[in-house]
């Protein structure tokens with residue numbers, strides 16, 4: 264039987280809670296689809312600082328590098344805010360070491376969720392976009408300086424870094440509705456001017472079939488609320504993508520719904536919900552696990568090529584939306600673990616009539 268090695272990095276706060284649900288869902292769907300997953304679990308972030316004094320140990324990184332795919336919960340929390348080495352440094356180091364330079368964040372609004380959005384239902388109807396965020400460059404990885412009354416963070420990009428993530432975005436656009444919006448701040452920043460010229464050149468030379476447009480990040484923040492359904496694929500640099508995808512996460516009503524895939528040129532990819540460790544609800548079994556389950560679907564789809572398993576997980580999530588089975592962030596009465604149990608029941612029920 265085909266077997267895949269999956270590394271779980273539950274992390275901090277609600278990370279372990281949503282990871283437990285995702286693990287059970289992955290195991291269940293693998294059994295239904297006829298392949299096997301072996302899981303190994305490692306600490307990252309604050310949990311790793313507490314246990315080993317560092318947010319990512321060489322042992323954990325080696326296990327990740329030897330795996331087929333990595334599932335991560337979330338890292339961070341107030342406990343480590345003053346730590347010399349912060350939990351988030353573990354995640355950044357993992358992304359850099361694995362060279363997972365493209366972070367794919369799909370955002371869609373299931374019709375049953377339209378009333379949950381802070382925007383009017385007619386504005387979010389039909390939203391179906393993919394945000395492709397550059398993940399291993401830009402200001403999050405630039406040189407830093409810190410003095411008593413001065414601090415600086417450098418933002419740098421080179422052509423190759425822009426080209427590789429833009430290729431992924433153009434190719435995704437080809438698989439979808441054929442539209443790509445590149446977001447930058449080319450009216451002010453040199454990195455953005457390089458970004459825009461490289462993406463334009465690629466559009467003209469290699470992807471003339473894709474309708475490419477460019478907008479400034481400040482205008483993009485506005486358009487995401489004014490006409491979110493007009494977006495198909497978005498490509499943008501690291502920090503802009505971080506901020507805009509949190510904004511976009513509110514379109515379906517909760518940040519707890521969205522998953523992400525961080526991909527490089529080869530396996531393993533890293534799959535994680537886009538939310539953080541949610542310290543305000545951690546330890547209370549209140550987190551919405553759907554973003555983690557969607558991330559598991561992406562792990563099957565983009566990480567392992569197990570398309571049928573991804574389809575089944577998404578069908579089970581949709582069944583729960585249709586039945587109004589939600590956690591508290593969406594006004595529902597399920598807690599995190601109960602939502603996981605219901606999802607397993609839907610998977611089992613659909614085993615009978617979802618054809619392989």
Ligand SMILES: NC(=O)c1ccc[n+]([C@@H]2O[C@H](COP(=O)([O-])OP(=O)(O)OC[C@H]3O[C@@H](n4cnc5c(N)ncnc54)[C@H](O)[C@@H]3O)[C@@H](O)[C@H]2O)c1
Pocket residue numbers: 277281336337338339340341351354517518519520535537538539540541542543544549550551552554592
């Ligand atoms: N990839 C990551 O691991 C990641 C991403 C973002 C933030 N963080 C870290 O997480 C910590 C908290 O950050 P934050 O508060 O800015 O962002 P957050 O995403 O953790 O929480 C923002 C808000 O969304 C809610 N929320 C988040 N996930 C939810 C879920 N699954 N279900 C229901 N509600 C949910 C929280 O309760 C909170 O009100 C910080 O230490 C931050 O650095 C980590």
